Amino acid sequence: MRSLADWLRWQETLHPSAIDLGLDRMRRTLQRLSWRQPACPVITVAGTNGKGSTVALTSQILRAAGYRVGTFTSPHLIRYNERIVIDGREVSDASLVAAFERIDAARDSDTLTFFEFNTIAALLVFDTAGVDAIVLEVGLGGRLDSVNAVDADVAIVTSIALDHCDWLGPDVESIGREKAGIFRAGKPAIFGSREMPSSIGAVAQQLGAPLYRLGQDFGWQRDGDRWSWRGRSTSYDDLPRPALQGDLQFDNASAVLCALECLSSRLPVTRDAIDAGLRNVTLPGRFQVVRRTEPAAVDWILDVAHNPAAAQALAGQLASRPTSGRTIAVCGILGDKDIEGIAGALGNSFDAWIIIGLPGARSVPVDGLAQRLAGLGARIVKTAATVAEGCEVAQTTARAGDRVVVFGSFLTVGPALEWLQARS
Structure with missing residues (x-):
């Protein structure tokens, strides 16, 4: 019998392309598995940034x-x-x-991608477990992403910014159109940012999906660390601040409350559950702060920011939390990302940069990445072949009162988190 590791290695080699957007292979395989659309409510979340936070908030409130x-x-x-x-x-x-x-037994001659295997496995696991609600995060885009084989009862698009342009299009209108592909006729479609590409509204209108926009159909107002929310038929005052870091979490939480209002007849939630969900939500790798006292008192901040919009949000969060010491970057970015845009968004956020190499075909040589960033004004103090080596360098470099910010990719933050956990 194959182990999980064996299965994952094999799946990475089965399909000729790591990314091959489309739903035909998914639908054929699901049909052979006799899979049916879930009877329970499904919330699907797409967007350039904020997807993980929105999924975490939704799940935490519903569980509460x-x-x-x-x-x-x-x-x-x-x-x-x-x-x-x-x-x-x-x-x-x-x-x-x-x-x-x-x-594998049902796919016939279809060579599923790694992510398609992942998505179908999730649907089978949820079906067996008999869950009350399903929350799905889109992997890439929306319209042709394998998650879109499932019909959403409520669809949330968190935000639109430039990312994955080779796959989704060169501008926010094209990207918005792709992400709005998760909308369904007659089902609520929620947009969770202030600035909405017109393509989002056009797709919703074409499908006959009722559109809910942040700032028009629902919204929030902050009062210190408390806030209030208003929807079309429900309102909440004196809510606790979402436990996730960053002011953008108010937008994400607001979209979640709109989705829950839309589903209130099928998934009613109490005010106590909302409060508990907001207070207790966690999400590793999104401005996650790990405080270390050995060998020196240094805060480590982990953030997967891998596009200019996310980098801009990271810069804002760093600026809102000034430190008495230096801010040291441990940075690894994949070659298909907007490296110059990410570095430009962070501006003068860092006093020193440690550049690390990442594995895989999408990586860029560490010296090449360092050269590009140095050309943009980054003060490079060291390069390292791996994330772990970069973290070791940062630990040696940092003094009491400094902070280390690890960012640029899931492939950067994951190994760094593992490195920190091994030393806690």
């Missing part, structure tokens, strides 16, 4: 209300199992292997 919730996210930071979670617990190796065996 007593519902059994299945969540599907990607990519993972440390363990593949993180991608499929039921009631806050990662799926077991045994459940994944059983799902992979079923998928």
Whole structure:
């Protein structure tokens, strides 16, 4: 019998392309598996940034209300199992292997991509577990992403910015059109940012999906660390601040409350559940602060920011939390990302940069990355072949009162988090 690791290695080689957008292979395989659309409510989340936070907030509130919730996210930071979670617990190796065996037996001649295997496994696990609600995070885009084989009862698009332009189009209108592909006729479509590309509204109108826009159909107002929310038929005052870092979390939480208002007849939630969900939500790798006292008192901040919009948000969060010491970057960015845009968004956020290499075909040689960043004004103090080596350099470099910011990719933050956990 194949182990989980064996299955994952094999899946990476099965399809000729790592990314091959389209739903035909998914639908054929699901049909052979006799899979049916879920009977429970499904919330699908797309967007350039904020997807993970929105999924985490939705799941935490619903779980606090007593519902059994299945969540599907990607990519993972440390363990593949993180991608499929039921009631806050990662799926077991045994459940994944059983799902992979079923998928392989049903796929016939279809060479599924790694992500398609992942998505179908999640749907099979949720079906077996008998969950009360499913929250799905789109992997890339929306219209042709494998998650879109599932019909959403409520679809949330968190934000639109430039990312994955080779796949989704060269501008926000094209990207918005692709992400709005998760909308369904007659089902609520929620847009969770202030500035909305016109393509979002056009797709919703064409499909007959009722559109809810932040700032028009729902919104929030802050009062210190408390805030209020207004929807079309519901309102909440004196809410606790979302436990996730950054002011953009108010936008994300506001979109989640709109989605729950839309589903209130099927998934009613109490005010107590909302408060508990907002207070207790966690999401590793999104401005996650790890405080270390040895060998020196240094804050480590982990953030997966891998596009200019996310980098701009990271810069804002760093500026809002000034430190008495230096801010040291440990940076690894994939070659298909807007490296110059990311560095430009961060401006003068860092006193020193440690550049690290990343694995895989999408990586850029570490010396080449360092040269590009140095050309933009970054003060490079060291390069390292791996994330772990870069973290070792940062630990040696940092003095008491400094902070280390690890960012640029899931492939950067995941190994750094693992490195920190091994030393806690």
